Amino acid sequence: MTIAVRFAPSPTGHLHIGNIRTAIVNWLFAARHGGSFMFRLDDTDEERSTQAFADAIAEDLVWLGLTWDRQARESDRYARYAAAAAALKAAGRLYPCYETPEELALKRKALLARHRPPIYDRAALALGDADRARLEAAGRRPHWRFKLAHADIAWDDLVQGPKHFRGADLSDPVLIREDGRPLYTLTSVVDDLDFAITHVVRGEDHVTNTAVQVQLFQALMGIEGQGAVPAFAHLPLIAGSEGEGLSKRLGSLSVRSLREEEGVEAMALNAYLARLGTADPIAAAASLGELAAGFDFGKFGRGTPKFDADELMRLNAQVLHAAPFDAVADRLAAMGMAGVEEAFWLAVRPNLSRLSDAREWWAVTREPVTPLVDDAAFLAGAAALLPATPWDETTWGVWTKAVSAATGAKGKALFLPLRRALTARDHGPELKTLLPLIGRDRVLARLAGEVA
Ligand code: GLU
Numbered sequence: 269m270t271i272a273v274r275f276a277p278s279p280t281g282h283l284h285i286g287n288i289r290t291a292i293v294n295w296l297f298a299a300r301h302g303g304s305f306m307f308r309l310d311d312t313d314e315e316r317s318t319q320a321f322a323d324a325i326a327e328d329l330v331w332l333g334l335t336w337d338r339q340a341r342e343s344d345r346y347a348r349y350a351a352a353a354a355a356l357k358a359a360g361r362l363y364p365c366y367e368t369p370e371e372l373a374l375k376r377k378a379l380l381a382r383h384r385p386p387i388y389d390r391a392a393l394a395l396g397d398a399d400r401a402r403l404e405a406a407g408r409r410p411h412w413r414f415k416l417a418h419a420d421i422a423w424d425d426l427v428q429g430p431k432h433f434r435g436a437d438l439s440d441p442v443l444i445r446e447d448g449r450p451l452y453t454l455t456s457v458v459d460d461l462d463f464a465i466t467h468v469v470r471g472e473d474h475v476t477n478t479a480v481q482v483q484l485f486q487a488l489m490g491i492e493g494q495g496a497v498p499a500f501a502h503l504p505l506i507a508g509s510e511g512e513g514l515s516k517r518l519g520s521l522s523v524r525s526l527r528e529e530e531g532v533e534a535m536a537l538n539a540y541l542a543r544l545g546t547a548d549p550i551a552a553a554a555s556l557g558e559l560a561a562g563f564d565f566g567k568f569g570r571g572t573p574k575f576d577a578d579e580l581m582r583l584n585a586q587v588l589h590a591a592p593f594d595a596v597a598d599r600l601a602a603m604g605m606a607g608v609e610e611a612f613w614l615a616v617r618p619n620l621s622r623l624s625d626a627r628e629w630w631a632v633t634r635e636p637v638t639p640l641v642d643d644a645a646f647l648a649g650a651a652a653l654l655p656a657t658p659w660d661e662t663t664w665g666v667w668t669k670a671v672s673a674a675t676g677a678k679g680k681a682l683f684l685p686l687r688r689a690l691t692a693r694d695h696g697p698e699l700k701t702l703l704p705l706i707g708r709d710r711v712l713a714r715l716a717g718e719v720a
Pocket of ligand 1: 474
Protein backbone atom coordinates (compact mmCIF):
# COMPACT_ATOMS: atom_id res chain seq x y z
CA MET A 269 0.00 0.00 0.00
CA THR A 270 1.28 3.46 -0.84
CA ILE A 271 0.74 5.69 2.12
CA ALA A 272 -1.19 8.91 1.52
CA VAL A 273 -1.74 11.46 4.26
CA ARG A 274 -3.08 14.96 4.41
CA PHE A 275 -2.70 18.03 6.56
CA ALA A 276 -6.01 19.86 6.56
CA PRO A 277 -5.92 23.19 8.36
CA SER A 278 -8.78 25.65 8.28
CA PRO A 279 -7.51 29.04 7.09
CA THR A 280 -9.18 30.84 9.97
CA GLY A 281 -5.98 31.87 11.76
CA HIS A 282 -2.24 31.42 11.83
CA LEU A 283 -0.75 27.98 12.39
CA HIS A 284 0.26 27.41 15.97
CA ILE A 285 2.42 24.86 17.72
CA GLY A 286 -0.41 22.32 17.93
CA ASN A 287 -1.47 22.23 14.32
CA ILE A 288 2.01 22.53 12.87
CA ARG A 289 2.97 19.46 14.89
CA THR A 290 0.18 17.61 13.12
CA ALA A 291 1.66 18.74 9.82
CA ILE A 292 5.17 17.65 10.79
CA VAL A 293 4.03 14.25 12.01
CA ASN A 294 2.01 13.63 8.84
CA TRP A 295 4.90 14.73 6.67
CA LEU A 296 7.47 12.57 8.47
CA PHE A 297 5.23 9.53 8.39
CA ALA A 298 4.75 9.91 4.63
CA ALA A 299 8.46 10.52 4.08
CA ARG A 300 9.40 7.50 6.21
CA HIS A 301 7.29 5.24 4.03
CA GLY A 302 7.78 6.86 0.63
CA GLY A 303 4.17 8.06 0.69
CA SER A 304 2.52 11.27 -0.40
CA PHE A 305 1.62 14.34 1.64
CA MET A 306 -1.39 16.43 0.70
CA PHE A 307 -2.02 20.01 1.81
CA ARG A 308 -5.77 20.53 1.98
CA LEU A 309 -7.48 23.73 2.98
CA ASP A 310 -10.66 23.09 4.95
CA ASP A 311 -12.18 26.41 3.97
CA THR A 312 -15.90 25.79 3.82
CA ASP A 313 -16.40 28.06 6.81
CA GLU A 314 -16.50 31.06 4.53
CA GLU A 315 -17.23 33.58 7.26
CA ARG A 316 -13.98 32.83 9.05
CA SER A 317 -11.66 31.60 6.27
CA THR A 318 -9.45 34.12 4.49
CA GLN A 319 -7.00 33.99 1.61
CA ALA A 320 -4.47 35.83 3.75
CA PHE A 321 -4.51 33.03 6.32
CA ALA A 322 -4.34 30.40 3.55
CA ASP A 323 -1.24 32.14 2.14
CA ALA A 324 0.31 32.44 5.59
CA ILE A 325 -0.21 28.73 6.25
CA ALA A 326 1.42 27.80 2.95
CA GLU A 327 4.30 30.12 3.77
CA ASP A 328 4.80 28.49 7.17
CA LEU A 329 4.82 25.02 5.60
CA VAL A 330 7.36 26.06 2.99
CA TRP A 331 9.51 27.69 5.65
CA LEU A 332 9.58 24.43 7.58
CA GLY A 333 10.37 22.46 4.43
CA LEU A 334 7.06 20.59 4.61
CA THR A 335 6.44 20.64 0.89
CA TRP A 336 3.41 18.88 -0.47
CA ASP A 337 2.80 16.45 -3.31
CA ARG A 338 -0.86 17.35 -3.74
CA GLN A 339 -2.98 20.33 -2.84
CA ALA A 340 -6.75 20.78 -2.57
CA ARG A 341 -9.17 23.38 -1.38
CA GLU A 342 -12.59 22.36 -0.15
CA SER A 343 -14.30 25.48 -1.45
CA ASP A 344 -13.52 24.22 -5.00
CA ARG A 345 -15.49 21.06 -4.37
CA TYR A 346 -19.01 22.10 -3.36
CA ALA A 347 -20.57 20.24 -6.28
CA ARG A 348 -18.95 17.02 -5.13
CA TYR A 349 -20.21 17.47 -1.56
CA ALA A 350 -23.70 18.21 -2.87
CA ALA A 351 -23.63 14.97 -4.84
CA ALA A 352 -22.49 13.03 -1.79
CA ALA A 353 -25.23 14.63 0.30
CA ALA A 354 -27.85 13.78 -2.33
CA ALA A 355 -26.69 10.17 -2.34
CA LEU A 356 -26.89 9.99 1.44
CA LYS A 357 -30.41 11.45 1.35
CA ALA A 358 -31.46 8.92 -1.26
CA ALA A 359 -30.08 6.16 0.94
CA GLY A 360 -32.07 7.44 3.93
CA ARG A 361 -28.94 8.38 5.89
CA LEU A 362 -29.38 12.16 5.81
CA TYR A 363 -32.55 13.65 7.27
CA PRO A 364 -33.89 17.16 7.59
CA CYS A 365 -34.23 18.79 11.01
CA TYR A 366 -35.87 22.08 11.82
CA GLU A 367 -34.96 22.82 15.41
CA THR A 368 -33.55 26.26 16.09
CA PRO A 369 -30.32 26.58 18.08
CA GLU A 370 -32.42 27.77 21.04
CA GLU A 371 -34.67 24.71 20.86
CA LEU A 372 -31.66 22.43 20.69
CA ALA A 373 -30.09 24.18 23.67
CA LEU A 374 -33.28 23.65 25.68
CA LYS A 375 -33.35 19.95 24.80
CA ARG A 376 -29.73 19.58 25.87
CA LYS A 377 -30.40 21.38 29.13
CA ALA A 378 -33.38 19.18 29.90
CA LEU A 379 -31.35 16.01 29.28
CA LEU A 380 -28.45 17.20 31.38
CA ALA A 381 -30.87 18.11 34.20
CA ARG A 382 -31.96 14.47 34.21
CA HIS A 383 -28.28 13.37 34.18
CA ARG A 384 -28.69 12.00 30.69
CA PRO A 385 -26.11 12.47 27.91
CA PRO A 386 -27.11 15.36 25.63
CA ILE A 387 -27.74 13.22 22.56
CA TYR A 388 -30.05 14.52 19.85
CA ASP A 389 -33.45 12.82 20.27
CA ARG A 390 -34.13 12.36 16.55
CA ALA A 391 -37.48 14.14 16.91
CA ALA A 392 -37.16 15.27 13.30
CA LEU A 393 -37.39 11.68 12.11
CA ALA A 394 -40.98 11.61 13.30
CA LEU A 395 -42.00 14.59 11.15
CA GLY A 396 -44.37 13.84 8.31
CA ASP A 397 -44.58 15.63 4.98
CA ALA A 398 -47.32 17.88 6.31
CA ASP A 399 -45.21 18.84 9.37
CA ARG A 400 -42.28 19.73 7.19
CA ALA A 401 -44.45 21.71 4.80
CA ARG A 402 -45.87 23.66 7.73
CA LEU A 403 -42.42 24.41 9.14
CA GLU A 404 -41.13 25.51 5.75
CA ALA A 405 -44.19 27.67 5.19
CA ALA A 406 -43.35 29.32 8.51
CA GLY A 407 -39.92 30.19 7.09
CA ARG A 408 -37.87 27.42 8.62
CA ARG A 409 -35.08 25.89 6.55
CA PRO A 410 -33.77 22.46 7.40
CA HIS A 411 -30.31 21.47 8.47
CA TRP A 412 -29.43 17.85 7.73
CA ARG A 413 -28.24 15.19 10.10
CA PHE A 414 -26.48 11.94 9.33
CA LYS A 415 -28.41 9.01 10.76
CA LEU A 416 -25.90 6.96 12.69
CA ALA A 417 -26.40 3.23 12.80
CA HIS A 418 -26.80 2.05 16.38
CA ALA A 419 -23.91 -0.31 15.93
CA ASP A 420 -20.47 -0.66 17.44
CA ILE A 421 -17.71 1.50 16.00
CA ALA A 422 -14.13 0.37 16.47
CA TRP A 423 -10.69 1.12 15.13
CA ASP A 424 -7.16 0.35 16.15
CA ASP A 425 -5.62 3.75 16.65
CA LEU A 426 -1.94 3.95 15.75
CA VAL A 427 -1.25 6.05 18.83
CA GLN A 428 -4.11 5.31 21.21
CA GLY A 429 -4.58 1.61 20.56
CA PRO A 430 -8.03 0.00 20.30
CA LYS A 431 -10.87 2.54 20.34
CA HIS A 432 -14.46 1.63 20.81
CA PHE A 433 -17.72 3.62 20.58
CA ARG A 434 -21.40 2.76 20.37
CA GLY A 435 -23.41 4.51 17.71
CA ALA A 436 -26.29 4.84 20.18
CA ASP A 437 -24.12 6.98 22.47
CA LEU A 438 -23.49 9.60 19.81
CA SER A 439 -25.61 12.42 18.41
CA ASP A 440 -26.45 12.26 14.75
CA PRO A 441 -24.04 14.87 13.39
CA VAL A 442 -25.22 17.81 11.31
CA LEU A 443 -23.62 17.54 7.86
CA ILE A 444 -25.45 20.32 6.02
CA ARG A 445 -26.24 23.70 7.52
CA GLU A 446 -29.51 25.54 7.16
CA ASP A 447 -27.99 27.68 4.39
CA GLY A 448 -27.08 24.52 2.44
CA ARG A 449 -23.38 24.69 3.22
CA PRO A 450 -21.72 21.31 3.95
CA LEU A 451 -19.86 20.94 7.22
CA TYR A 452 -16.40 19.58 7.93
CA THR A 453 -17.65 16.17 9.14
CA LEU A 454 -18.91 15.45 5.63
CA THR A 455 -16.41 17.31 3.47
CA SER A 456 -13.43 15.76 5.18
CA VAL A 457 -14.69 12.22 4.64
CA VAL A 458 -15.58 12.87 1.00
CA ASP A 459 -12.10 14.26 0.41
CA ASP A 460 -10.34 11.48 2.27
CA LEU A 461 -12.20 8.97 0.09
CA ASP A 462 -11.70 10.84 -3.19
CA PHE A 463 -8.00 11.40 -2.59
CA ALA A 464 -7.52 7.85 -1.30
CA ILE A 465 -6.09 8.97 2.01
CA THR A 466 -4.76 5.90 3.79
CA HIS A 467 -3.96 7.43 7.20
CA VAL A 468 -5.72 10.25 9.00
CA VAL A 469 -3.31 11.71 11.53
CA ARG A 470 -4.67 14.49 13.74
CA GLY A 471 -5.13 15.71 17.28
CA GLU A 472 -7.07 13.69 19.83
CA ASP A 473 -9.71 16.42 19.94
CA HIS A 474 -10.99 14.68 16.79
CA VAL A 475 -11.56 11.25 18.33
CA THR A 476 -15.35 11.67 18.56
CA ASN A 477 -15.41 13.05 15.02
CA THR A 478 -13.61 9.91 13.95
CA ALA A 479 -16.26 7.72 15.53
CA VAL A 480 -19.03 9.30 13.46
CA GLN A 481 -16.83 9.67 10.41
CA VAL A 482 -16.06 5.94 10.41
CA GLN A 483 -19.77 5.35 9.85
CA LEU A 484 -19.88 8.06 7.23
CA PHE A 485 -16.98 6.46 5.38
CA GLN A 486 -18.84 3.16 5.46
CA ALA A 487 -22.08 4.72 4.27
CA LEU A 488 -20.44 6.51 1.32
CA MET A 489 -18.36 3.49 0.42
CA GLY A 490 -21.54 1.39 0.43
CA ILE A 491 -23.32 3.85 -1.86
CA GLU A 492 -20.41 4.48 -4.20
CA GLY A 493 -19.02 0.96 -4.14
CA GLN A 494 -15.42 2.02 -3.65
CA GLY A 495 -12.87 3.38 -1.23
CA ALA A 496 -11.57 2.26 2.13
CA VAL A 497 -11.80 3.53 5.69
CA PRO A 498 -8.37 4.99 6.45
CA ALA A 499 -6.30 4.10 9.49
CA PHE A 500 -6.29 6.71 12.27
CA ALA A 501 -3.67 8.16 14.58
CA HIS A 502 -4.76 10.67 17.21
CA LEU A 503 -1.97 12.60 18.85
CA PRO A 504 -2.33 13.86 22.42
CA LEU A 505 -2.75 17.63 22.43
CA ILE A 506 0.19 19.71 23.56
CA ALA A 507 -0.27 21.70 26.75
CA GLY A 508 1.62 24.72 28.06
CA SER A 509 4.45 24.22 30.51
CA GLU A 510 2.02 24.46 33.44
CA GLY A 511 -0.31 21.95 31.82
CA GLU A 512 -2.76 24.64 30.67
CA GLY A 513 -4.40 24.39 27.26
CA LEU A 514 -2.22 25.94 24.60
CA SER A 515 -4.99 27.92 23.01
CA LYS A 516 -4.87 30.54 25.75
CA ARG A 517 -1.42 31.50 24.62
CA LEU A 518 -2.05 30.78 21.00
CA GLY A 519 -1.05 34.19 19.72
CA SER A 520 2.38 34.02 21.26
CA LEU A 521 2.90 30.51 19.90
CA SER A 522 1.98 31.00 16.28
CA VAL A 523 4.59 29.62 13.92
CA ARG A 524 4.86 33.08 12.46
CA SER A 525 5.66 34.73 15.78
CA LEU A 526 8.15 32.00 16.66
CA ARG A 527 9.90 32.64 13.36
CA GLU A 528 9.69 36.41 13.20
CA GLU A 529 9.74 37.45 16.84
CA GLU A 530 11.54 34.65 18.65
CA GLY A 531 14.08 33.84 15.94
CA VAL A 532 13.26 30.13 15.95
CA GLU A 533 14.98 28.15 13.21
CA ALA A 534 12.86 25.85 11.04
CA MET A 535 14.89 22.76 11.89
CA ALA A 536 14.74 23.52 15.61
CA LEU A 537 10.95 23.62 15.46
CA ASN A 538 10.80 20.51 13.26
CA ALA A 539 13.04 18.50 15.57
CA TYR A 540 11.35 19.74 18.72
CA LEU A 541 7.84 18.96 17.55
CA ALA A 542 8.81 15.68 15.89
CA ARG A 543 10.19 14.38 19.17
CA LEU A 544 7.91 16.04 21.71
CA GLY A 545 5.80 13.40 23.41
CA THR A 546 7.77 10.50 21.94
CA ALA A 547 10.24 8.05 23.40
CA ASP A 548 13.08 9.83 21.56
CA PRO A 549 15.15 12.34 23.51
CA ILE A 550 14.56 15.88 22.34
CA ALA A 551 17.64 16.74 20.32
CA ALA A 552 18.51 18.71 17.23
CA ALA A 553 18.47 17.02 13.83
CA ALA A 554 20.25 18.08 10.68
CA SER A 555 17.36 17.50 8.31
CA LEU A 556 13.77 16.40 7.91
CA GLY A 557 15.18 13.26 6.29
CA GLU A 558 17.00 12.40 9.50
CA LEU A 559 13.81 12.91 11.51
CA ALA A 560 11.83 10.84 9.02
CA ALA A 561 14.30 7.95 9.24
CA GLY A 562 13.57 7.62 12.96
CA PHE A 563 9.82 8.15 12.72
CA ASP A 564 7.55 5.55 14.27
CA PHE A 565 4.04 5.93 15.71
CA GLY A 566 5.04 3.31 18.27
CA LYS A 567 7.26 5.92 19.92
CA PHE A 568 4.37 8.25 20.73
CA GLY A 569 3.18 8.26 24.31
CA ARG A 570 -0.39 8.74 25.53
CA GLY A 571 0.42 11.48 28.05
CA THR A 572 -0.01 15.20 27.44
CA PRO A 573 3.27 16.63 26.15
CA LYS A 574 4.21 20.00 27.61
CA PHE A 575 5.54 22.75 25.43
CA ASP A 576 8.77 24.04 26.89
CA ALA A 577 10.02 27.20 25.19
CA ASP A 578 13.44 26.94 26.88
CA GLU A 579 13.98 23.51 25.42
CA LEU A 580 13.01 24.75 21.99
CA MET A 581 15.51 27.59 22.30
CA ARG A 582 18.18 25.13 23.42
CA LEU A 583 17.63 23.22 20.18
CA ASN A 584 17.66 26.50 18.34
CA ALA A 585 21.14 27.24 19.61
CA GLN A 586 22.31 23.74 18.64
CA VAL A 587 20.96 24.20 15.13
CA LEU A 588 22.77 27.53 14.76
CA HIS A 589 26.03 26.18 16.17
CA ALA A 590 26.08 23.53 13.47
CA ALA A 591 24.76 25.66 10.60
CA PRO A 592 27.09 25.97 7.61
CA PHE A 593 27.75 29.47 6.28
CA ASP A 594 25.88 28.97 3.02
CA ALA A 595 22.72 28.09 4.97
CA VAL A 596 22.67 31.50 6.64
CA ALA A 597 24.66 33.88 4.42
CA ASP A 598 21.65 35.40 2.67
CA ARG A 599 19.77 35.90 5.90
CA LEU A 600 22.76 37.57 7.55
CA ALA A 601 23.12 39.89 4.58
CA ALA A 602 19.40 40.68 4.76
CA MET A 603 19.90 41.62 8.43
CA GLY A 604 22.31 44.30 7.33
CA MET A 605 25.57 42.35 7.40
CA ALA A 606 26.56 43.21 3.85
CA GLY A 607 29.64 41.36 2.62
CA VAL A 608 29.57 38.91 5.52
CA GLU A 609 32.19 36.18 5.20
CA GLU A 610 32.47 32.63 6.37
CA ALA A 611 35.21 33.45 8.89
CA PHE A 612 32.80 35.76 10.71
CA TRP A 613 30.11 33.12 10.79
CA LEU A 614 32.43 30.43 12.08
CA ALA A 615 33.71 32.81 14.76
CA VAL A 616 30.34 33.87 16.12
CA ARG A 617 28.01 30.91 15.61
CA PRO A 618 28.98 29.10 18.85
CA ASN A 619 27.72 32.13 20.76
CA LEU A 620 24.30 32.50 19.20
CA SER A 621 20.89 31.57 20.56
CA ARG A 622 19.18 33.33 17.69
CA LEU A 623 20.57 34.22 14.29
CA SER A 624 19.88 37.89 14.92
CA ASP A 625 22.34 37.77 17.86
CA ALA A 626 25.02 37.79 15.15
CA ARG A 627 24.34 41.49 14.68
CA GLU A 628 25.90 42.23 18.03
CA TRP A 629 29.17 40.61 16.97
CA TRP A 630 28.98 42.22 13.58
CA ALA A 631 28.94 45.55 15.40
CA VAL A 632 31.87 44.50 17.58
CA THR A 633 33.96 43.61 14.52
CA ARG A 634 32.82 46.34 12.12
CA GLU A 635 31.50 49.30 14.06
CA PRO A 636 32.84 51.67 16.68
CA VAL A 637 32.99 50.21 20.18
CA THR A 638 33.68 52.04 23.44
CA PRO A 639 36.35 49.88 25.06
CA LEU A 640 36.19 48.95 28.74
CA VAL A 641 39.55 49.99 30.16
CA ASP A 642 40.59 48.73 33.59
CA ASP A 643 44.37 49.17 33.42
CA ALA A 644 45.56 51.53 30.67
CA ALA A 645 49.22 50.76 31.26
CA PHE A 646 48.68 47.03 30.83
CA LEU A 647 46.83 47.67 27.58
CA ALA A 648 49.55 50.02 26.33
CA GLY A 649 52.14 47.31 27.02
CA ALA A 650 50.02 44.78 25.16
CA ALA A 651 49.63 47.18 22.21
CA ALA A 652 53.39 47.47 21.90
CA LEU A 653 53.61 43.69 21.50
CA LEU A 654 50.85 43.36 18.90
CA PRO A 655 52.15 41.25 15.97
CA ALA A 656 52.38 42.70 12.50
CA THR A 657 49.80 41.67 9.90
CA PRO A 658 48.81 39.43 8.16
CA TRP A 659 46.81 37.94 10.99
CA ASP A 660 45.21 34.57 11.33
CA GLU A 661 43.92 32.37 14.15
CA THR A 662 47.41 31.83 15.52
CA THR A 663 47.99 35.57 16.07
CA TRP A 664 46.09 35.70 19.36
CA GLY A 665 48.21 32.89 20.85
CA VAL A 666 51.48 34.45 19.73
CA TRP A 667 50.45 37.86 21.05
CA THR A 668 49.09 36.80 24.46
CA LYS A 669 52.15 34.59 25.06
CA ALA A 670 54.33 37.65 24.52
CA VAL A 671 52.12 39.81 26.77
CA SER A 672 52.19 37.13 29.45
CA ALA A 673 55.99 36.87 29.26
CA ALA A 674 56.36 40.65 29.54
CA THR A 675 53.81 41.26 32.33
CA GLY A 676 53.60 37.94 34.18
CA ALA A 677 49.79 38.02 33.74
CA LYS A 678 48.14 34.65 33.21
CA GLY A 679 44.69 33.19 32.68
CA LYS A 680 41.80 35.51 33.42
CA ALA A 681 44.08 38.37 34.47
CA LEU A 682 45.64 38.22 31.03
CA PHE A 683 42.59 37.58 28.85
CA LEU A 684 39.78 39.51 30.52
CA PRO A 685 41.30 43.02 30.27
CA LEU A 686 42.06 42.34 26.60
CA ARG A 687 38.56 41.05 25.94
CA ARG A 688 36.97 44.03 27.71
CA ALA A 689 39.08 46.49 25.74
CA LEU A 690 38.57 44.81 22.37
CA THR A 691 34.88 43.93 22.63
CA ALA A 692 33.50 46.01 25.53
CA ARG A 693 32.08 42.77 26.95
CA ASP A 694 33.10 40.13 29.46
CA HIS A 695 31.99 37.22 27.30
CA GLY A 696 31.81 36.32 23.66
CA PRO A 697 33.27 34.28 20.85
CA GLU A 698 36.86 33.11 21.11
CA LEU A 699 39.25 35.99 20.74
CA LYS A 700 41.55 34.05 18.46
CA THR A 701 38.75 34.12 15.87
CA LEU A 702 37.56 37.66 16.64
CA LEU A 703 40.98 39.30 16.57
CA PRO A 704 41.57 39.08 12.80
CA LEU A 705 37.95 40.14 12.21
CA ILE A 706 38.36 43.30 14.30
CA GLY A 707 41.60 44.14 12.47
CA ARG A 708 44.85 45.72 13.63
CA ASP A 709 43.86 49.41 13.40
CA ARG A 710 40.75 48.98 15.53
CA VAL A 711 42.57 46.74 17.99
CA LEU A 712 45.31 49.35 18.49
CA ALA A 713 42.79 52.15 18.92
CA ARG A 714 40.68 50.19 21.41
CA LEU A 715 43.77 49.23 23.39
CA ALA A 716 44.45 52.96 23.60
CA GLY A 717 40.98 53.46 25.05
CA GLU A 718 39.61 55.12 21.94
CA VAL A 719 36.13 54.59 20.52
CA ALA A 720 36.92 52.69 17.34
N1 GLU B 1 -9.74 21.28 9.48
C1 GLU B 1 -9.66 20.34 10.55
C2 GLU B 1 -8.87 20.96 11.69
O1 GLU B 1 -8.10 21.86 11.44
C3 GLU B 1 -8.98 19.09 10.05
C4 GLU B 1 -9.05 17.95 10.96
C5 GLU B 1 -8.65 16.69 10.23
O2 GLU B 1 -7.45 16.49 10.11
O3 GLU B 1 -9.52 15.98 9.77
O4 GLU B 1 -9.05 20.59 12.83
